[in-house]
Amino acid sequence: MIHLKLKRIINAISVLALIIGMVLTPFSFVKAADHAESTSVAADVGADLADTFVFLDPNDNSKVILGMTFEGFIVPGQAGNFSFFSPDITYRFEIENSGDPIADRFFDITFSPQTSRSVAQTAKIEYTARRGLRPAPFFAKFNAPTTVPNTSPTPPPFVVTTDPVSQISFFAGLTDDPFYFDSVAFNRFTASVLAGNPNPSVLNRARDVFAGYNVHSIALSVPAQLLRGSAGNMIGVNAVTLRQRTTVRQNNGDLVKSGDLVQVDRGGIPAVNTVLIPYPRKNEFNAATPRDDANLLFADSIIATLTALGTSQSNIVILANIAVFRGDYLRLDMGTPNMSQGFGERITTPNYTGFPNGRRIGDDSVDTLMYFVTNQAITMGDNVNSNEVPLTNTFPFYGRPHQPLDSGTDPTQN
Amino acid sequence: MKKVLLIKFLMPVIYALLFSVSCNSTLETVASNNLKPNTAEKSAKNPATETIRFLEERIKRDPEDYIAYNKLASEYLRQMRLTGDAVYLEMALRAAKTSLEVLPAQQNKEGLAVLALAKYASHEFSESRDYAKQLIELDPNKGYAYQILGDALVELGEYTEAEEAFRKMKTLGGIQVFTQAAMEQRLARLAWLKGENAEAKNHFSTALKLFHSMPEPPSDATSYCSWQLGKISFSEGDYKTAEKYYKEALEIFPEYAAALASMGEVRAALGDLTGAIEFYERAVKRFPDITFVAALGDLYKITGRVEEADRQYELVEQIGRLSAINGTLYNRGLAMFYADHDLKTNEAYQKAAKEYEVRKDIYGADALAWTALKAGKIDEAREKSKEATRLGTADAILLYHAGMIASAAGDNLTARRYLQKALAVNPKFSLLQAEICRKTLESLG
Numbered sequence: 001m002i003h004l005k006l007k008r009i010i011n012a013i014s015v016l017a018l019i020i021g022m023v024l025t026p027f028s029f030v031k032a033a034d035h036a037e038s039t040s041v042a043a044d045v046g047a048d049l050a051d052t053f054v055f056l057d058p059n060d061n062s063k064v065i066l067g068m069t070f071e072g073f074i075v076p077g078q079a080g081n082f083s084f085f086s087p088d089i090t091y092r093f094e095i096e097n098s099g100d101p102i103a104d105r106f107f108d109i110t111f112s113p114q115t116s117r118s119v120a121q122t123a124k125i126e127y128t129a130r131r132g133l134r135p136a137p138f139f140a141k142f143n144a145p146t147t148v149p150n151t152s153p154t155p156p157p158f159v160v161t162t163d164p165v166s167q168i169s170f171f172a173g174l175t176d177d178p179f180y181f182d183s184v185a186f187n188r189f190t191a192s193v194l195a196g197n198p199n200p201s202v203l204n205r206a207r208d209v210f211a212g213y214n215v216h217s218i219a220l221s222v223p224a225q226l227l228r229g230s231a232g233n234m235i236g237v238n239a240v241t242l243r244q245r246t247t248v249r250q251n252n253g254d255l256v257k258s259g260d261l262v263q264v265d266r267g268g269i270p271a272v273n274t275v276l277i278p279y280p281r282k283n284e285f286n287a288a289t290p291r292d293d294a295n296l297l298f299a300d301s302i303i304a305t306l307t308a309l310g311t312s313q314s315n316i317v318i319l320a321n322i323a324v325f326r327g328d329y330l331r332l333d334m335g336t337p338n339m340s341q342g343f344g345e346r347i348t349t350p351n352y353t354g355f356p357n358g359r360r361i362g363d364d365s366v367d368t369l370m371y372f373v374t375n376q377a378i379t380m381g382d383n384v385n386s387n388e389v390p391l392t393n394t395f396p397f398y399g400r401p402h403q404p405l406d407s408g409t410d411p412t413q414n
Numbered sequence: 415m416k417k418v419l420l421i422k423f424l425m426p427v428i429y430a431l432l433f434s435v436s437c438n439s440t441l442e443t444v445a446s447n448n449l450k451p452n453t454a455e456k457s458a459k460n461p462a463t464e465t466i467r468f469l470e471e472r473i474k475r476d477p478e479d480y481i482a483y484n485k486l487a488s489e490y491l492r493q494m495r496l497t498g499d500a501v502y503l504e505m506a507l508r509a510a511k512t513s514l515e516v517l518p519a520q521q522n523k524e525g526l527a528v529l530a531l532a533k534y535a536s537h538e539f540s541e542s543r544d545y546a547k548q549l550i551e552l553d554p555n556k557g558y559a560y561q562i563l564g565d566a567l568v569e570l571g572e573y574t575e576a577e578e579a580f581r582k583m584k585t586l587g588g589i590q591v592f593t594q595a596a597m598e599q600r601l602a603r604l605a606w607l608k609g610e611n612a613e614a615k616n617h618f619s620t621a622l623k624l625f626h627s628m629p630e631p632p633s634d635a636t637s638y639c640s641w642q643l644g645k646i647s648f649s650e651g652d653y654k655t656a657e658k659y660y661k662e663a664l665e666i667f668p669e670y671a672a673a674l675a676s677m678g679e680v681r682a683a684l685g686d687l688t689g690a691i692e693f694y695e696r697a698v699k700r701f702p703d704i705t706f707v708a709a710l711g712d713l714y715k716i717t718g719r720v721e722e723a724d725r726q727y728e729l730v731e732q733i734g735r736l737s738a739i740n741g742t743l744y745n746r747g748l749a750m751f752y753a754d755h756d757l758k759t760n761e762a763y764q765k766a767a768k769e770y771e772v773r774k775d776i777y778g779a780d781a782l783a784w785t786a787l788k789a790g791k792i793d794e795a796r797e798k799s800k801e802a803t804r805l806g807t808a809d810a811i812l813l814y815h816a817g818m819i820a821s822a823a824g825d826n827l828t829a830r831r832y833l834q835k836a837l838a839v840n841p842k843f844s845l846l847q848a849e850i851c852r853k854t855l856e857s858l859g
Contacts, residue, residue: 073481073485075469075485076464076468077463077464077465077467077468183481184476184478184479184480184516205478207478209481212468212472404468
């Protein structure tokens with residue numbers, strides 16, 4: 001059965017959080033009104049990864065851009081309420097630079113608590129090398145402020161901080177969600193495949209369901225030489241979110257956290273989790289590592305899914321080479337020049353250098369995956385071929401966040 | 415394919431029922447007019463209004479945007495909670511159903527979750543429970559589904575199963591502040607039902623503290639917790655403390671209808687009938703809940719404003735009739751109103767019995783017991799009263815009803831015990847009934 005929907009579709013946790021936020025508690029004292037409701041959230045919103053990016057800075061190929069987005073579907077009018085970075089979560093880029101599935105280096109990013117809507121949080125960025133729990137020397141360590149969102153007609157400028165020692169630049173803030181995808185059409189198409197009657201015409205809607213929403217984004221610009229390892233120009237990047245293992249609630253309500261970090265979510269190649277991993281194994285997959293992938297822990301499930309999708313053996317091998325045999329990393333050849341952000345290009349474009357060679361923010365990764373999964377039968381993908389707003393031309397390259405607009409102005413873009 | 419075609423066919427109709435602006439169908443216009451809540455008072459820059467507008471416009475452009483439907487349903491539910499406007503509930507239900515028409519639950523758990531929540535808010539608890547169970551099948555390792563299930567089970571009186579669901583929620587729910595606070599609220603509720611008031615207060619206080627630890631404490635949640643702390647204090651006869659909590663709730667959320675009504679209740683208990691009327695009038699203006707309207711009618715009656723009292727009582731009946739047309743939202747409230755005022759006793763009994771068929775919580779049992787007494791069905795009243803008091807809930811109303819039923823059955827010893835306890839727990843538990851309780855107790859010697 002085709003479960004061809006990207007991670008953010010299945011795990012639209014921001015939506016779900018909002019939904020659960022509505023959970024009602026009608027504390028039915030006999031004369032109380034029947035609308036006595038309270039809020040609560042059971043989803044781990046802040047740790048829910050949306051997309052991971054890695055590409056050469058098109059303005060300066062000596063630098064590598066690492067990006068992750070999370071907590072999607074933020075409505076522009078909710079910028080005040082929803083836009084802060086959870087101080088309980090460690091956001092990590094795992095870097096593999098030795099050609100095996102084991103991560104060699106780590107960018108850990110944590111945030112100070114938000115004290116006010118109008119005051120930036122402080123991000124702590126640490127670039128380390130370590131194996132297992134053994135600590136290793138820091139390659140870089142610095143602090144940087146987040147970009148504070150607003151609800152005025154003009155978004156705030158992106159705040160970029162460059163560490164003078166390592167020359168690593170950092171950004172964290174609310175941005176336009178750069179992902180573009182017609183999930184409705186996609187689901188209909190997969191349903192038609194499942195019904196044994198593939199119908200590509202349902203892909204003609206060409207509506208970007210993600211348009212108009214904002215997302216939390218982190219980006220790093222890293223000198224390529226800081227990332228090189230024994231594999232030369234080849235690196236693999238995997239984004240993960242982690243929380244401390246133990247949280248104890250004191251009698252006074254305070255939460256005391258302790259223990260090692262536990263992985264909540266991970267994201268390398270887009271859609272491996274959501275497209276190829278069957279539902280019952282998704283939590284297991286989220287908690288696993290690329291090393292587990294390479295040990296074929298999920299290979300049977302992935303092959304079964306692809307077979308059910310009608311994907312040919314040759315394309316299964318292609319996809320397995322990308323996402324299974326060396327672990328689920330976004331792999332980038334830093335020796336392949338990159339001159340663009342990816343918009344308007346597809347895998348059939350001559351001299352294409354994008355996903356699955358890393359992933360640029362503008363890459364149409366949905367179309368690329370469909371190209372392989374459908375045995376090259378679908379070349380135009382979901383017919384949504386670019387983001388609704390332009391990306392910025394310089395680091396961090398994300399599009400400016402959508403701002404609440406006056407009545408009568410269409411803010412939706414979908 | 416058939417399903418896809420069906421969805422394509424239905425979408426414009428469903429959409430028209432929800433939000434139509436651009437189409438011209440009569441059905442659409444009527445539905446739209448009927449469903450749009452009064453939003454004139456809302457600021458154009460209100461974030462919630464902005465969010466709803468954003469999502470509605472998305473759906474206008476793409477009537478198959480199920481993500482927008484899901485978010486919109488959630489926002490409507492939130493607005494219903496904040497404003498008390500039940501129109502939002504209907505809109506939430508339609509949005510959730512439409513979302514699932516576009517994309518089935520298997521691929522759209524968010525749609526299923528919000529439908530379960532909307533059903534819960536509609537007091538269709540059995541359906542909410544069933545949807546929650548379906549959600550658990552689809553998403554067995556997430557706490558939120560058990561949370562929805564547990565809430566529905568509590569309302570259905572399936573307390574043991576509810577506790578089990580909350581245990582799973584706690585195990586799976588994560589460590590976020592909101593999750594912790596949600597759990598505290600539910601522990602508080604269970605503690606209250608078991609008569610463990612101190613525990614209940616502790617849990618609500620902890621939930622309140624957790625909410626206040628957030629960068630932006632959610633006003634609806636914090637005011638809710640304060641209001642509930644007030645309700646517990648009131649149930650213990652501690653009217654000053656209750657008033658303090660209600661004021662806190664209203665400081666956070668000045669038009670919180672339930673807290674306004676509770677302020678009316680506590681002002682009446684403190685002997686300030688004029689103040690009580692003012693608060694109830696504000697509550698009714700904000701949201702004409704049947705219990706608020708009935709209480710306001712009682713206050714008018716006690717203060718000699720007979721015509722105004724009659725108008726409120728008539729309004730109670732009108733709300734009941736409208737609700738019967740639209741569903742069962744107020745069956746229990748209307749039944750209790752009839753029973754409390756010795757009106758239409760058989761009809762009251764039938765309403766309570768009908769609701770009890772599908773909702774066997776202790777207050778459902780109490781409503782059936784109380785209306786059965788008024789309808790002359792003493793044996794059934796005794797049986798159901800036992801059910802209503804089975805958890806040991808320290809609610810004077812339950813105790814009073816049990817005492818009156820025992821008295822009617824000639825069991826004076828039991829009657830005295832319950833009536834004494836009711837007055838000891840909360841001497842002014844009801845504007846009208848506390849006095850009857852007192853007189854009955856005196857008559858029993």
